[in-house]
Amino acid sequence: MTPQPPVDEEPFTAEQAAVAEANERFYQAVEEGDLDTVRAVWIDGEYADTVHCVHPGQPAVHGRSQVLMSWAVVMSRLSYLQFFITDMRVVVSGDIAVVTCAENVLTDLPRSEGGEGSGLAGGRAEATNIFRRSRDGRWLLFAHHSSPVFPSSSSEPPDEQ
């Protein structure tokens, strides 16, 4: 992931910075296509059942094992995936941290569509990533929600549908 300076107007606290690092590790793991690192980013143990993930345009996936499987499929379908994260905001409250950011994505076409080597595609998605602080102080992901921004969308407020 190419890091971008957070645009939050408040100066980041050490706590917010730790969450921002966890957020960066998540995108980096996906970019590298490293399933072990992706596994390590998501919360486990007693919270494994609360794991929740919405990929752009898709129904929600519930539970750590189903969510990890969905990432394995995403990573296996794309030979190139790069995130440019912008507009990051971090809110920490107790043991929960909420990160909102824009995912500016550069990727090749899915392998299954014979797209490898045929060029790159770009797109923008809005993400909400929710982390929980583990007993040893690490911030681990328990919810990721990413949604497409339609190219036609403007700053005009939209329909809720």
Next chain:
Amino acid sequence: MTPQPPVDEEPFTAEQAAVAEANERFYQAVEEGDLDTVRAVWIDGEYADTVHCVHPGQPAVHGRSQVLMSWAVVMSRLSYLQFFITDMRVVVSGDIAVVTCAENVLTDLPRSEGGEGSGLAGGRAEATNIFRRSRDGRWLLFAHHSSPVFPSSSSEPPDEQ
């Protein structure tokens, strides 16, 4: 809103039930097109700047006042809007609660497109709603993220783009 029984396998605690009620109030306020009720659902005061909203297919909206304005536009464009909320899960940690649910939406076409009276449209969106417990014990919304589920999407895990 037509309430649906939560599908969370765990029995709901009183705390989860209070959050589920706050979630229901939010959708009910939007359905009724009542801006005063919508205003009362969102957090204010010191947390007003943290308010965050993603409408389906749109870029994020930040800050209480911009978010309320976006809802005013949504409600003014639609003369009929009904949510059937399903697959609701509630996770409470300290003063933060995360609700994930599916929004099954029934609406008329936007007024601006001359759609009033010309029929209804349906769609499904995935939502992540994050609430914060206020000092007086009420659960108030500070982040809403809703994203379209593409009709072609299946249970097959998707691309992250």
